[in-house]
């Protein structure tokens with residue numbers, strides 16, 4: 001017979017959202033039992049270094065840990081690595097773990113994050129084609145590059161953050177790098193074509209070849225008969241080919257709602273699990289946080305799901321504070337950062353998700369290394385980004401919070 005264990009708090013998912021919830025509970029004096037169950041092989045860590053300093057071999061795995069490895073036992077949090085929660089009975093408040101254990105809970109946080117979006121193209125099974133979500137994926141890319149050597153021809157599929165960050169990291173290591181993307185300019189979808197062209201210029205200045213407006217159709221390999229031999233080229237929809245020995249695909253992520261769906265939690269338009277403005281799911285006793293959470297946001301005027309590290313941490317901590325007795329809506333202006341090697345660091349605050357921007361206004365000059373950009377919806381400010389430290393992010397955050405117009409130049 002399977003015995004049922006019990007916990008006051010069950011956290012599902014050991015990303016930064018889940019970790020922030022556990023940390024905030026203990027820091028807030030919570031003395032009840034906390035069990036954090038995660039499929040992850042490693043204790044909670046930050047993913048951003050995976051396309052930046054970790055990928056460049058400048059930082060270790062331990063450098064990326066959310067808290068030192070000993071923290072979990074020192075703070076009496078039962079951390080279960082390499083374990084999936086298979087199902088959640090939200091009526092009975094019982095979770096079934098991969099270990100066959102049943103765990104009854106008082107409150108649960110579903111922070112199951114996101115998974116990489118797979119590219120729909122022929123030949124993706126070839127050796128040398130990588131996706132990047134975990135630090136272990138970054139290690140695998142480094143090992144592969146070491147195997148091929150400094151002559152490796154690296155191709156990035158995708159011109160957004162993963163694509164541009166990985167391109168910059170590997171170009172700074174001396175590899176020949178090509179970025180292939182559907183859009184015309186890198187980061188165009190985030191900041192518009194004008195800023196995108198500036199980013200392209202930075203990449204090309206450092207030796208990265210950038211090809212916009214292209215569609216990847218297939219990968220071909222050393223052995224035409226063997227779909228698993230090393231990749232040698234990428235074929236584009238226009239019939240042209242690009243030489244490649246190592247490929248990194250960065251075409252976005254999709255929320256991991258496998259458990260949420262099975263548990264009957266209501267799902268939203270973006271594919272995430274729906275939460276109200278307190279991050280409560282549609283099931284009593286179950287909260288949501290991070291990449292999986294599609295929450296009701298007064299700042300955005302609707303439901304949004306945001307894949308930013310800071311948002312995941314803020315939401316995990318927010319849920320913990322609700323459990324500790326706070327009662328207020330979640331209303332933090334989303335913050336994001338990105339680094340292209342040591343050539344470009346950008347920070348942004350925005351409420352654009354789910355709402356398009358139709359214009360931009362540059363503060364400073366695109367002829368300089370540092371400038372800022374407002375994203376506009378009509379005359380209303382919906383986003384702001386600081387490139388290489390220019391501008392005033394805090395002031396912009398206040399404008400976005402209050403829904404005000406763009407300050408005059």
Ligand SMILES: Cc1cc2nc3c(=O)[nH]c(=O)nc-3n(C[C@H](O)[C@H](O)[C@H](O)COP(=O)(O)OP(=O)(O)OC[C@H]3O[C@@H](n4cnc5c(N)ncnc54)[C@H](O)[C@@H]3O)c2cc1C
Nearest residue numbers: 013015016017039047048084085113114290291307308309
């Ligand atoms: C390479 C890379 C670079 C990035 N760089 C930046 C950046 O520069 N700036 C920025 O703001 N954001 C960045 N991000 C995005 C940021 O890392 C994510 O938004 C953040 O990690 C989301 O955290 P999370 O806790 O919601 O989810 P995740 O980190 O995805 O964690 C969820 C965890 O839940 C586990 N899980 C899922 N289902 C189950 C289950 N049924 N049972 C048990 N466990 C389960 C998963 O295995 C996973 O470990 C980057 C992401 C990547 C991959």
